[in-house]
Amino acid sequence: MKYLDEFRAEAPVRALARAIAGAATRPWVLMEVCGGQTHSIVKYGIDELLPPSVELVHGPGCPVCVTPLEMIDRAHAIASRPDVIFCSFGDMLRVPGSHGDLLSLRGRGADVRVVYSPLDAVALAEQHRDRAVVFFAIGFETTAPANAMAAEVARARGLGNFSLLVSHVRVPPAIASILTTPGNRVQGFLGPGHVCTVMGTSEYEALARTFRVPIVITGFEPVDLLAGVLALVVQLESGTHAVENAYTRVVRPEGNAAARAIIDRVFEVTDRKWRGVGTVPKSGYRLAPEYRDLDAERRFEVEAVTAQEPAVCISGQILKGLKKPRDCPAFGTRCTPEDPLGATMVSSEGACAAYFAYRSRAG
Amino acid sequence: MCLGIPGQIIDVSEQGDLPMGRVRFGGVSRQVCLAHVPGAAPGDWVLVHVGFALARLDEEEARRMLALLAELGEVDP
Numbered sequence: 001m002k003y004l005d006e007f008r009a010e011a012p013v014r015a016l017a018r019a020i021a022g023a024a025t026r027p028w029v030l031m032e033v034c035g036g037q038t039h040s041i042v043k044y045g046i047d048e049l050l051p052p053s054v055e056l057v058h059g060p061g062c063p064v065c066v067t068p069l070e071m072i073d074r075a076h077a078i079a080s081r082p083d084v085i086f087c088s089f090g091d092m093l094r095v096p097g098s099h100g101d102l103l104s105l106r107g108r109g110a111d112v113r114v115v116y117s118p119l120d121a122v123a124l125a126e127q128h129r130d131r132a133v134v135f136f137a138i139g140f141e142t143t144a145p146a147n148a149m150a151a152e153v154a155r156a157r158g159l160g161n162f163s164l165l166v167s168h169v170r171v172p173p174a175i176a177s178i179l180t181t182p183g184n185r186v187q188g189f190l191g192p193g194h195v196c197t198v199m200g201t202s203e204y205e206a207l208a209r210t211f212r213v214p215i216v217i218t219g220f221e222p223v224d225l226l227a228g229v230l231a232l233v234v235q236l237e238s239g240t241h242a243v244e245n246a247y248t249r250v251v252r253p254e255g256n257a258a259a260r261a262i263i264d265r266v267f268e269v270t271d272r273k274w275r276g277v278g279t280v281p282k283s284g285y286r287l288a289p290e291y292r293d294l295d296a297e298r299r300f301e302v303e304a305v306t307a308q309e310p311a312v313c314i315s316g317q318i319l320k321g322l323k324k325p326r327d328c329p330a331f332g333t334r335c336t337p338e339d340p341l342g343a344t345m346v347s348s349e350g351a352c353a354a355y356f357a358y359r360s361r362a363g
Numbered sequence: 364m365c366l367g368i369p370g371q372i373i374d375v376s377e378q379g380d381l382p383m384g385r386v387r388f389g390g391v392s393r394q395v396c397l398a399h400v401p402g403a404a405p406g407d408w409v410l411v412h413v414g415f416a417l418a419r420l421d422e423e424e425a426r427r428m429l430a431l432l433a434e435l436g437e438v439d440p
Contacts, residue, residue: 001389003369003408003420006429015436036365063364089413091364117414119381119396139413142365145399146415156380194365197410197418220367223432249425250367250410250418259399259417349364 003249007221008044016226017049023233027053029185030232031178031321033171034140034192035062035349036220042354044222046229054233057185057321058344058351060174061192063139064091065343065350066274066319069307071167072097075136077302078165079110084300085128087121088136090114095346098307102136118150125154125162134296137164142194144168144285145259148266151291163296168285169272171195172203177280178320179211186321188232190225191217193247198263200255205243212241219247266291276315276343313342318351325355332356367410369420370395374405386411 032038038058041047047056060066076097079086086102093102093114102112111131115121121135137147147164154162171192178186191204196217204215214235218228228246235242245251265288272284287295297303312330317323325331325344335341337353344350348357370386375397377383386395386409393414397403400416409416 001369002371003425006425011436012429012432015432019435034365061365089364117396119414138364140365142367142412142417145417146396146413149396149398149415153380192365194367194410194412194417197367227428227432249421249428252418256399256418258401262399347364 004221007219007223009223012223013049013226016223016230020054020226020230020233021051023230023237024051024053025237027055028187028233028236029055029057029321030188030190030229031057031059031186032190032218032225033059033061033175034195035065035347036194037190037192037218037225038062038351039349039354040220040222041225042358046222046225049226050229054229057324058318059178059321060274060277060319061140061171062347062349063143063169064095064347066169066276067092067095067138067167068273068275069097069309070273070305071165072102073099073307074297074302074305075102075165076105077305078134078296078300079105079112080108081300082109083132085111085113085124085131085133086136087113087115087124087133088138091347092136092138096340118146119153122150122154122157122159122162125159126157129161131161133162135162135164137166137168140169140171140192140195141199141263142197144263144267145198145256148262151266151287151294152262154294155291163294163299164287165296166286167272168267169274170269170283170285172207173280173283174274175207176211177277177283179213181320181322183322184320188214188236189216190228190232191215191243193217193219193224193251196251196255198256198259201243201245201251201253208241208243214241215243217243217245217247217251219250274319275309276313276319278316310341315342315344315352318344325352328352365412367412367417369408370411372403372405372407372409375403384416386416
């Protein structure tokens, strides 16, 4: 396929791997922020093409993984109601809360549906005006414009039976949190290409300046990922800390003006809890005051639901780049994708689940 | 989750209050909301995420990067 095959080709992958090996004279620790990048890196074995001195650690960028346990429990409480059609993206509905995952509620008669697009959730509300349709709106800035559009369209079409359970997260505060964590090892970041497609690069320029850390906005194919690593290594070797764009076929410095505008109309920045990590200031979106009447947490009065995470799980340290999946004694034994203990095992974009899928036999 | 797939716009239409278009991905096509890529037209390549086009792909930039990589392959042993 155009725009995919050329960026998966072997010749440029080999050339980039050689160039990285030639450029790296010292050990460097790099983090890919986005879970989609983690998945690609482990799937294609990108980390195994790098010289031993260049280490990739995996970041917190899987919104399904970091959706807090208590938010899933709130979703459970709402989805269990007989008057509700509850819907979200498929991978979110498969993440276990304290009482199992949301799809498993179907067995108890709940109406839980997978949607491909937030607009499909709006269409359900139009088709079932006698039912309450609740959309579990999760994701990073990449998904926020689509979810915001669902709110705006539902409002414009007068769908009083539609509401959103919002658990949106933002990338830049998470990067700041990692860089200020005691014992932080990360020296450079592969920036999240699709988040920046929406938001542009200005927030990352501020981070690079403040923390004197290079950030290279990077795509998701093997060639993109290695081009990002090479640009980071070149910067680190020369002691610079700029924002570079290695995904120029998609990302413009200013982002997508229309997509940013709808985020600003529908959402506002709020503190948000991350599964495995805890509360990160200003790291999320919630509905803006003008859209608060669409807030499912208020409408169904589930704000008081709280939950406790299992103590043995080290996903918090993995999400911050301090540890890797195999450092955990429960990895692959007590904790598997079928029966996960924590954030990084619950979705295929989590570091533990990616290692389990692609590396469990390699040892 | 932030998966974005490149596809080519086949046709565009107004569906109620929303600009939509049929986008082809390899062998399959589906309806995609074009509200965030004003001016997108049939033939354009777009990056699609959860049923929304997020950006038009810049063919010139894609070619430029691949040309740079070809050079890298040639100068290295």
